[in-house]
Amino acid sequence: MNPDPRYPAGQPGYPPAGYPPAAGYPPPGNPGGYPPPGYPPPPGYPAPAQYPAQPGYPPQYPPQPGYPAQYPPQPGYPPPQYPPAPGYQQLPGYPAAYPPPGYPAPAPYPGPNLAPPAPAKRARGWWRRNWWAVPLLVPLLVAAMGHDLILGWDQWHVGGPTEVASGQDGQWVPFAGGRLRLLSLDEASELTDFSGNPLTFPSTVDIWQASVDVDAPDDSDLTLCMFELQDDAGAVYSANPSELGDADIGYASCSRPFDAPEAGSFTVVATFMTSTTHAKGVRVSIATDPDHYAWLTPPR
C-alpha cells in the first residue's frame, strides 16, 4: 500500500472516520493471510517440527575440579569471641573444654545400631516373661504326685515284713519286747492223730518241726507271735497248716502254755509241711508290727 506521502501514517483522524472503505479496497483477501493465497511461502517456512529430545542430550557438563570453588575464608569470620556479658563468670577453658573441668564426661554416644535386628525377638520376650513357670513345675509335680507315691510305697511296705532282727545261730534274738532262740530245726518223722494213730503223707512232702525257746513277758507284744518256716529257695510256710489239722501237734504260739513255769522262758514246737526242700530258718512276726520279724537260725 503506498501511503499518500502527503499524509504520513498516523495522522490523527486518518482514515477519517465514517468513511466506508473505498470500493475495491482493501482488495479481497488483503491483508489476509501471509503469504497471500497463491503465493509460495517465503523460504525458511514453516518452522521445522520440534526435534524430539534425545537421551544424553544436551550432555551434562562434567564437574570440573575446583568448581564450585570453596569460598575462601574471609578475614574477620568467624567473628571474634564475644566478650562475656558483665556479671557472668568466665570459667577457665570455657567454652573450649567440653566437658567443663569438674564435670564427668558424658557417656560416649553409642552410635547407630548397625547389627541386624534379632530374628526371634517375640519368642525371647515370651520366655523372658514366663521362665519362672519351668522351675515351678518341680514342686508342683511333687505336690501332685507325691502323696500318691507315698501312699503306694506305704502299701507296698506293709505288704510284708522287711526289717529283720537276727542273731547268731542258735543264740537269743531280742524281738518285740522279749527274746527268742531256735533250739532245733529238724524233719519230723512220725506224727499221730489225736487218737494216736500214725499219719502218713506222700514222699513228696516234708514235715519240719522247730523247737523255739520263747522268753516273752506277759505284757509284751511277743505273746501274739506267728511262726513261719523259710526254706533255701525262699518259700515261706505257715505253722499248723490245714493239711495237719488232724495231727496231734499243738498250736504254735508265744502265749505261756498252761503247763509252763510261771516265769522265765518256755519251749514251743512249731510244725510245718513243705515240699521236699531244706529248711533254712524260722521267721517270727507279730500282727501288730507288720514291718519287723525275727530271723532264727538253728545252732550248727
Add this chain to the structure above:
Amino acid sequence: MTGGRISRAVGRIGLGLVAIVVLLGTINVSIWLKTKADDVDAEHRPFAVSVGMGQTAHARTFVVTAVSVRGAAVIHDSADHTTPGVWLIVKVRAEAVGETMVIGYAAIRDARGRLFRASDRLDGQVAGTLLASSLQPGVPDVGEIAFELPRDAAASATLLLAPYTAFDLRMDSMVEIKLDAISPATVDEWATDTEATTLIPVTVAA
C-alpha cells in the same frame, strides 16, 4: 433412641447369661462324660488266667487244675442239704506259690453271665475243705468245692477261683477254668438222684 439402648443392655445381659449357662453346661457335660467313661470296676478288675478243664492255671500266688466234675441233689455233712436246683461239685488240685495262701473265692459263671458263689451252707465250705484250707508252697492239695445252681446254669459253666485277701478281688489273679459242657440229661439225672453224697476231705496229693 432409648429403645435401642435398652435393647443393647438386655442383649449384653442376655449374652452374659448365655455364656454362664453354656459354661455350666460344658462343665456338667464333661463331668458326665468323665463319670461315664471312668469305669473304675474295669480298671481294677482282676487279672484273668483262662484255661480249660484238666489244664494247669498259674495265678500269681497259686497254681490250680480242675480235675473232675460231678453233681448231686443232696449233700450230707452234719445235716442233709437239698436244693431247688442242682449241686455241682468240682474236684480241684491246687498248691501255693512262694507263700502259704488260701483260695478264698470260688464261683461258677454260667453262659448268661450270672455268678454263683460257692455255697456256704456246707460245714466244709466254711472250714475244712478246699475253700478254707491253707495251701503250702509246692505241696499240692486235692479237694472239692460245691456250688448250688439252677439246672440251666450247670450245662455251661466256668469255674472262677481267686485269693480273697481282705475280701477284695481287685487287681489280683483270677483263674477261669472252662468246665466241660454237661448235657441237660446228666443234669436232670443229678438233680433227681435221691441218694445223698458227701464231699471228699482235703488230702495232700502225691
Add this chain to the structure above:
Amino acid sequence: MSGGGVAGDRADAVEGGQSPRGRRGWSLQRVTLVVVAVAALAIIPFGGWSSNASSHQPVQLGLNEPNDGLPWKITVTGGRLLDDQPPLVASVSGDRWIVILATVEITADESRNDLSDALRVSGAEGLVTDFDDAPVMVALVSDFSYGPYLQPGLAEQLAFGWQQDLGAPVPTQVQVTIFGKTLRRSSLTNSMEWLDNAPRAVVTVPIVDRRGA
C-alpha cells in the same frame, strides 16, 4: 421391637471400641429364646426332664402275692409267733420270736447274702433289734443255715426272725415292708454298687400263734 437394632449398631460403631454386633441385634425376645433353649439343652446331661424314679409309693399286697423287682423277688407266705427254742436262740433267753416266712428268689446276676435288708416289720412293740430294725435271724428253712448266700434263679424258703420282749403285747397282725435296691454307680467310689435300699411293697401279715407247739 427390632427397630432399635440398626440404629443402635451404627451408634455402637460411632461410639468406637465395639465391633458391630450383627445385622439384627439382640432384642429381648431373642435373648430369652436363646437362654431358654440353652437351659433346656443343658438339662440333658442331668438326666433330662424325667422325674425321679424312686419316688414311687410302695404297693399294698396280701399274703402269697409276689413282689417282683431287683435284686430279689419276694413272696411273703406267713407269719408265726414262736417260743425261744432251738434252732432259735434269743439273746435274752425266753423272749418271743416273730418269724416271717417268705419265698425269696434272687433276680440279680450274682449270689447275695444281704437278705437282712429285704424285710422290715412294723405294728409290733418291743422288738429287740439294732438301730436299723434288721431281723436278728435270717435262715434257710430247709437246713436252718444262717444268712447263707442265695443263688440267682433259685427260689428258697427263708425265715426272717425278730426277737420280741416277753412284756410286749402279743401281735395278731403286722405290716411287713419289702425293700429293694438299685444297681447304680456310687458317687463315692465311682463303681457299680447296690444302693438306695427303698421300700417297694407292704404286706399285711396275720401272725399265727405257734407257741408251745
